[in-house]
Structures are given as C-alpha cells and as structure tokens.
Amino acid sequence: MSVEKAYELAKERYAAFGIDTDVAIEKALALPISLHCWQTDDVGGFETKPEGLDGGGIMATGNYPGRARNGEEARADLEKTMSLIPGTQRVNVHACYSETDHYVDRDEMDPSCFTKWMDWAKEQGICLDFNPTFFAHPKAEDGFTLSHQDDEIRAFWVKHGKACRKIAQAMAESQGSPCYVNWWTPDGDKDIPADRFSPRARMAKSYDEIMADDSVDKTKCVDFIESKLFGIGSEEYVVSSGEFCSDYAISRGMGLCMDMGHFHPTENIHGKISSHLQFMDKILLHVSRPIRWDSDHVTLFNDDLKNVFIEIQRGNVWDRVVVALDFFDASINRIGAYVTGTRAARKGILYALLDPTAQLQGYEVEGKKAQRLALMEEFKSMPFAAVWDMLCEKADVPVGADWIGEMEAYETDVLRKRA
Numbered sequence: 001m002s003v004e005k006a007y008e009l010a011k012e013r014y015a016a017f018g019i020d021t022d023v024a025i026e027k028a029l030a031l032p033i034s035l036h037c038w039q040t041d042d043v044g045g046f047e048t049k050p051e052g053l054d055g056g057g058i059m060a061t062g063n064y065p066g067r068a069r070n071g072e073e074a075r076a077d078l079e080k081t082m083s084l085i086p087g088t089q090r091v092n093v094h095a096c097y098s099e100t101d102h103y104v105d106r107d108e109m110d111p112s113c114f115t116k117w118m119d120w121a122k123e124q125g126i127c128l129d130f131n132p133t134f135f136a137h138p139k140a141e142d143g144f145t146l147s148h149q150d151d152e153i154r155a156f157w158v159k160h161g162k163a164c165r166k167i168a169q170a171m172a173e174s175q176g177s178p179c180y181v182n183w184w185t186p187d188g189d190k191d192i193p194a195d196r197f198s199p200r201a202r203m204a205k206s207y208d209e210i211m212a213d214d215s216v217d218k219t220k221c222v223d224f225i226e227s228k229l230f231g232i233g234s235e236e237y238v239v240s241s242g243e244f245c246s247d248y249a250i251s252r253g254m255g256l257c258m259d260m261g262h263f264h265p266t267e268n269i270h271g272k273i274s275s276h277l278q279f280m281d282k283i284l285l286h287v288s289r290p291i292r293w294d295s296d297h298v299t300l301f302n303d304d305l306k307n308v309f310i311e312i313q314r315g316n317v318w319d320r321v322v323v324a325l326d327f328f329d330a331s332i333n334r335i336g337a338y339v340t341g342t343r344a345a346r347k348g349i350l351y352a353l354l355d356p357t358a359q360l361q362g363y364e365v366e367g368k369k370a371q372r373l374a375l376m377e378e379f380k381s382m383p384f385a386a387v388w389d390m391l392c393e394k395a396d397v398p399v400g401a402d403w404i405g406e407m408e409a410y411e412t413d414v415l416r417k418r419a
C-alpha cells in the first residue's frame with residue numbers, strides 16, 4: 001500500500017478521537033532536536049594539541065572504521081546524517097571541537113576557535129548549541145575540575161567556563177537566536193569520600209563565579225546544569241548529583257539538564273518533568289538509552305522515550321523543553337547510530353502529539369479511571385507507523401528502512417576510505 005493510502009486510513013482513525021494528524025506532523029517537524037557533534041568521532045574532539053598532551057575523556061567503546069578525524073569530516077557526516085532525518089535540527093558543539101591552527105588551551109578559547117562551525121551552521125540554515133569541556137585534559141586527570149581543591153586548577157576551569165559563555169553568546173549572535181549551553185562536569189570519586197561537602201561547596205562557588213559575568217546576555221547564552229548519579233571512576237560520589245543540580249538551578253534561576261541515562265537503572269525521568277517545571281522556566285533533555293552502567297546507548301523508540309514526550313504533551317510544555325541527544329557508539333556505523341537514535345526521538349515526539357490527551361484528562365476529571373486506562377492501552381495499537389511514514393515523506397527524507405542503503409553507500413564511498 002502506498003504511504004498516502006495508509007495515511008488516509010490512519011488519519012481517519014485518529015480523527016475519530018478528535019486528533020488532527022496533519023497538525024501533529026507539522027508540529028513534530030518544527031520542534032528542534034539538537035544533534036550532538038560528538039557521535040561523529042566518539043567524543044575525541046579536534047583541538048590542536050601538542051604531542052603527548054592528553055587526559056582522560058569519556059569512554060566510547062568500539063573501533064568501527066570511519067571515525068571523523070577533523071571538523072570537515074564531522075560536518076560532512078552531520079550533513080549526511082541530517083539528510084536522512086526528518087524535521088528541524090540543531091547541532092550541539094563541545095568546546096573540545098575547537099579548530100585552530102595553533103594550540104589554544106581551554107581557558108584561552110574564544111569565539112574565533114569556532115568560526116568554522118558558525119559559518120557552516122549559517123550555510124546549513126541551522127542553529128548551534130554549546131558545551132564547555134571539563135574532561136579530556138591533563139587538568140581533569142584526577143577526576144576533579146570546577147570542584148578541585150587546588151585553587152589554581154579550579155581557577156583554570158572557571159576561566160574555561162567564562163570563555164564558553166562568551167563563545168555561546170557569539171554563536172547566538174551569529175544565528176540570531178539563543179544558544180543553549182549545557183554544563184556537565186565529571187567531578188567525583190570512585191570510592192567513599194571522607195568529605196562530600198567541600199567539593200560541592202567549591203562547585204557551587206565556581207559556578208557562581210562563572211555565571212557572575214554580566215557581559216553575557218542570558219537571553220542569548222541560555223545555561224543548563226546536568227546532573228549525574230555515577231560514572232565510570234565516580235561510582236560512589238558525583239559532585240553534581242541530581243539534588244545538587246536541581247537545587248543549584250532553582251536557586252540561581254537557570255535550567256536543569258536531565259540525561260535519561262543519569263539515574264538509577266530502574267529510575268526514569270518522565271515523572272520528574274512536572275516537578276521541575278513548577279520551579280524553573282525551562283529544562284533540557286539529553287535523550288539517551290541507559291543499559292546497566294552505560295548511560296549512552298543509541299536511543300530507541302522505547303517506552304521510556306515515549307513516556308518523556310507524552311509527559312510533555314500532557315503538560316503542554318513543548319515550549320519549555322529543549323531536546324538534545326546524548327549517545328555515542330563506536331562499535332557500529334556512526335551515521336547509522338545517529339540516524340537510528342534521532343529518528344527514534346522524532347518518532348517519540350510525533351507519537352506524543354497523537355496522544356488523546358484531552359479525552360484522557362476528561363476521563364480523569366470525571367473519575368473514569370477504567371476508561372482512562374483502556375484508552376491509553378488501545379492507543380498503543382493505533383496506526384502510528386502510517387503517520388510516521390507520511391511525516392518522512394513530507395520532510396523529503398527516506399521512508400521506513402530505505403535510509404539503510406544510503407548509510408551503506410556512504411560507508412563504502414566515504415567512511416571506509418578514511419585511514
């Protein structure tokens with residue numbers, strides 16, 4: 001059956017519940033998703049570094065051929081990726097993806113280190129988001145940055161933070177709209193600390209110092225702080241825990257970033273959205289898929305993902321949630337990872353926009369809880385796929401599995417030719 005025929009039938013089914021599929025498609029396509037540049041190269045970064053200068057990074061596992069080795073390759077991969085994904089996209093750049101002809105250390109970075117990204121974004125007609133990089137650097141080797149007990153090291157990272165807000169502001173000015181900045185630090189301890197208080201006090205102090213820079217316009221550089229429960233090497237103690245970050249964000253009038261992989265393995269985030277949004281204007285989501293101790297598997301169209309977007313729909317808070325991705329898999333074709341994960345996120349958005357929210361909430365008000373449960377369950381077998389296929393057709397990107405061939409061709413023609 002053609003996409004059009006299947007869509008007409010699906011449209012009728014949804015219309016019987018008062019849901020306009022054309023409107024849902026349009027809205028789903030308009031909502032921006034920020035693609036994380038770090039999936040192109042397994043979070044390596046492109047800084048010009050003197051020989052031997054390195055430092056622990058985030059661990060991406062796998063060695064699939066074709067990793068981007070520089071900004072040109074990363075942007076080419078992003079262009080290919082974006083051609084296979086429907087809807088509005090942004091690109092999220094980490095500070096370690098600076099491109100300079102000589103070494104510029106993190107504390108000395110300025111907007112000129114990202115000119116290539118900004119020029120490219122303009123050409124592509126997309127907006128950029130930004131992240132300071134508090135890892136993969138010798139001054140982050142012992143696992144502490146903004147909460148470091150050594151004042152010189154802490155000051156170095158504060159300087160990096162200040163520089164990053166100026167870079168984000170320049171990005172916002174270049175694109176004529178806000179740049180969303182995510183603050184994540186790995187600071188923490190593998191085992192039981194004797195003092196959990198002092199690093200947290202220093203972390204808060206550092207953030208206060210960074211955010212005190214009044215020359216940065218908060219409507220251009222929009223800051224979010226990302227929490228984490230534990231990491232590899234910080235299994236026992238993470239300075240920027242859930243409580244630390246949400247308390248900090250609320251008390252300082254900034255946003256919170258919730259990464260779907262940063263909580264207890266059986267904990268999920270959709271129930272938290274309605275709480276945080278009582279007290280903060282915006283939240284940022286890192287859409288991801290945790291598996292056991294890994295927080296960053298490629299996103300899939302699973303219940304956790306659907307529930308997050310359904311919650312946004314039911315609270316009608318689409319304009320208060322910024323959607324970004326955070327997964328990386330170096331063991332499979334990286335374009336395949338990007339496209340699978342981002343298409344899944346867009347599917348989640350569309351799925352939620354087709355939710356019979358008004359009817360469900362009506363049942364709830366009337367105390368008709370059996371009807372509420374029944375309708376939620378029945379909606380799981382509505383002809384969603386036909387609406388999704390139409391969304392892809394409207395966006396002029398491959399329908400269904402058709403994109404896999406394009407990924408394979410790109411692997412043969414481009415990725416396999418990289419050393």
Ligand SMILES: C[C@H](O)[C@H](O)[C@@H](O)C(=O)CO
Binds near residue numbers: 058094231259295
């Ligand atoms: C590269 C990102 O900053 C990083 O993935 C962070 O967002 C995170 O989730 C760390 O676990």
Ligand SMILES: [Mn+2]
Binds near residue numbers: 184
């Ligand atoms: Mn994250």
